[in-house]
Amino acid sequence: MPKRRIGVMVESFRMGLRPGIEKAAAIGADGVQIYATSGEMDPEKLKGPARAELRRFIEGKGLAVSALCADLGGHGFERPEDNKWKLPRSKRVMELAVEMGSRVVTTHIGVIPARKNDVYRAMQEALSELAEFGQSVGATFAIETGPEPASRLRKFLDGLPAKGVGVNLDPANLVMVTGDDPVKAVKTLKDYIVHTHAKDGRMIKKEDPAVVYGWFADGGIEDVRLSDYFIETPLGEGDVDFPKYVAALDAIGYSGFLTIEREVGKSPAADIEKAMAFLRTL
Numbered sequence: 001m002p003k004r005r006i007g008v009m010v011e012s013f014r015m016g017l018r019p020g021i022e023k024a025a026a027i028g029a030d031g032v033q034i035y036a037t038s039g040e041m042d043p044e045k046l047k048g049p050a051r052a053e054l055r056r057f058i059e060g061k062g063l064a065v066s067a068l069c070a071d072l073g074g075h076g077f078e079r080p081e082d083n084k085w086k087l088p089r090s091k092r093v094m095e096l097a098v099e100m101g102s103r104v105v106t107t108h109i110g111v112i113p114a115r116k117n118d119v120y121r122a123m124q125e126a127l128s129e130l131a132e133f134g135q136s137v138g139a140t141f142a143i144e145t146g147p148e149p150a151s152r153l154r155k156f157l158d159g160l161p162a163k164g165v166g167v168n169l170d171p172a173n174l175v176m177v178t179g180d181d182p183v184k185a186v187k188t189l190k191d192y193i194v195h196t197h198a199k200d201g202r203m204i205k206k207e208d209p210a211v212v213y214g215w216f217a218d219g220g221i222e223d224v225r226l227s228d229y230f231i232e233t234p235l236g237e238g239d240v241d242f243p244k245y246v247a248a249l250d251a252i253g254y255s256g257f258l259t260i261e262r263e264v265g266k267s268p269a270a271d272i273e274k275a276m277a278f279l280r281t282l
Contacts, residue, residue: 007031007066007259025061036068043092066257067104076110077126094139106168111147134164146173150185172199176230186248200238235275
């Protein structure tokens with residue numbers, strides 16, 4: 001069985017960068033995932049010796065960087081006019097990830113259409129460019145699951161010209177929004193999975209994922225409409241069958257991180273500690 005490493009999304013603690021890193025170490029995490037789109041982690045601000053110093057700080061706590069997050073908001077890479085600035089910023093995050101000792105950058109890319117239309121072609125062009133860049137610098141730009149079934153994402157990935165794009169498999173997104181089976185998704189996407197999220201949830205009411213992610217793009221996670229359709233729960237309390245999900249990851253030889261992400265709740269630190277204990281029992 002591959003070694004199973006558990007990470008934590010630093011922002012889930014809601015206490016800032018370095019206190020969040022220290023908290024992750026204190027609860028026994030193996031690594032951290034960090035947003036690198038603004039503030040101290042913005043690649044345009046974090047330069048030269050400061051990058052090396054932060055990496056030493058993280059490694060000094062006994063942690064690795066599981067991935068950086070380059071989610072720039074909005075509609076992902078669906079719109080060519082947005083891609084003009086999103087592509088260079090995404091590349092800078094990939095470069096930063098390599099310097100921080102990670103080779104994974106995760107993000108939502110928008111909703112891949114079922115048919116090849118202008119949106120599909122815009123996304124394919126953007127991700128092709130990022131795939132080639134990632135391959136050149138030794139990083140993988142990992143698409144987070146959720147907006148479309150795993151089979152459609154697999155077909156999209158198979159159509160890219162280079163291997164610098166992969167998958168960040170978030171089982172809760174598949175359950176909450178798409179209604180797809182995370183265990184089957186592992187098998188479908190096995191050749192591309194480079195990072196995973198440990199998150200749980202439940203669908204309340206079925207809606208077109210393109211509509212749901214459109215609300216998210218326009219209003220963020222706080223958009224009140226979202227609560228009518230799904231709920232994120234603590235690990236083990238939603239509809240993700242974690243024993244089967246983790247067993248599926250083991251079966252494909254996945255040796256990367258299970259990174260805990262907690263986007264809601266009044267006591268995220270307590271929820272993360274419970275999630276850590278829950279994952280250790282599997």
